[in-house]
Amino acid sequence: MLENRGELPQFRLVLLHDAEGKALAILPANSLLNLVAIWKQTERQLQPVKSEDAKRYFGQEALRFPDGQAKLLSLKLLISPECLEHAQLELIEPHSGLSIVAISEQLQLGQRLDLGLTLxxxxxxxxxxxxxxxxxxxxxxxxxxxxxxxLEDTLGLPSLPPTVKKIIMLRSDPEASVKELVPVVKVDPSLSAQVMSWAASPYYAAPGNVSSIDDAVIRVLGFDLVINMALGTAMGQMxxxxxxxxxxxxxxxxxxxxxxxxxxxxxxxxxxxxxxxxxxxxxxxxxxxxxxxxxxxxxxxxxxxxxxxxxxxxxxxxxxxxxxxxxxxxxxxxxxxxxxxxxxxxxxxxxxxxxxxxxxxxxxxxxxxxxxxxxxxxxxxxxxxxxxxxxxxxxxxxxxxxxxxxxxxxxxxxxxxxxxxxxxxxxxx
Missing domain, CATH: 1.10.3210.10 (Hypothetical protein af1432)
Structure with missing residues (x-):
């Protein structure tokens, strides 16, 4: 391996695997790895390894030295044609931060595929x-x-519950206040229980016990927080x-x-x-x-x-x-x-x-x-x-x-x- 990186073109390493074993994809660093293209061209269902597995694999001490780097490049290589346009290139792996310099001769035996897509x-x-x-x-x-x-009728998305519709109306009304909000919360048992849970959470550190919906909304959480969290959770739960x-x-x-x-x-x-x-x-x-x-x-x-x-x-x-x-x-x-x-x-x-x-x-x-x-x-x-x-x-x-x-x-x-x-x-x- 060569030591001086200088202004070398950067290519990305991606470790893939399937039942047949490991493969190493190498493509321009700013390109999207096109998995479907790999599956079609190799007739293998290669999948990326987990991020933590990539960190562990590419973080091996041996990969800091030429012998370990040579062994890495002895894996089954899937390379973009651009790899062979440069005498030297820097190979980087984003999860681990590994960076090594290779020469094009080391990649000659790789299978040349259309791997990447640019923005x-x-x-x-x-x-x-x-x-x-x-x-x-x-x-x-x-x-x-x-x-x-x-289009809304096509998507089959659940309709908004009545309580959520009322809360949206309140959220859009600049004159609305806790006076209008508290009754809406009280008539919805699920929302009432959530509001009491939020008010008792250590994050809000309310002094004393929270004894009622009025207390939770007016003294602890306030209009904005209750209405925003109620909307967010209601929509997320849909x-x-x-x-x-x-x-x-x-x-x-x-x-x-x-x-x-x-x-x-x-x-x-x-x-x-x-x-x-x-x-x-x-x-x-x-x-x-x-x-x-x-x-x-x-x-x-x-x-x-x-x-x-x-x-x-x-x-x-x-x-x-x-x-x-x-x-x-x-x-x-x-x-x-x-x-x-x-x-x-x-x-x-x-x-x-x-x-x-x-x-x-x-x-x-x-x-x-x-x-x-x-x-x-x-x-x-x-x-x-x-x-x-x-x-x-x-x-x-x-x-x-x-x-x-x-x-x-x-x-x-x-x-x-x-x-x-x-x-x-x-x-x-």
Missing amino acids: PQIAEMQPEGDDTAVISKAVERFTVLRIQQR LKIPDDLPRGATPYWMQAVYNASLAEKLCRMMPGNDQRPLPGLVYLSALLHNFGYLVLAHLFPPHFSLLSRYIEANPHFALDAIEQQILSVTREQIGSWLLTSWDLPKPVTVAIRQQNSLDYAGEHHQYAKLLYLSNRLLRQQGLSDGPVSQIPDELYQSLGLNEGEVAAALRELMSNDSDIKELTALLGD
């Missing part, structure tokens, strides 16, 4: 039209369903959390609670003026930021399993691009569309739809940017799914936030880890 290639294959048109085409393509006059998640994924409700708690903290740290988002709507947006993931699992169960394998094989790749490749629709598109059809406030639906779009500058853009920031910060802590990336300074500036103060707020949130996990357990995971 532009994925984008070229996407259907045109607005979100409703894209969702309709995806449903027709990947299910036996045929679009009726109203759709089953899928069984075949990507291995090593952060649990759904843990992501939701951490994102909601951090996004609201960041919102309250922004300069106080007429342009600052409403903390309650920021909390709700973040609590529901991943709701479309549940919808994808509900609509496309056979393909959801395939989506999970692709996410495992491509930890560096944007989740929305992987979803476009597999389903032609993203969780942000379908989640925002459905919540819009259920009449949730526009800042919430816009934030969810645009949460990955740093360039979005339209209405309610600060809500979307807060979700972007909280999600990326939590990815760095292993508490939210998706690739870890550098957060641009311009994002902090556009929100009027100080990076150091944000880091301190994140540390404070992390220090409440046990209390947040207990709250998460009350919500569903």
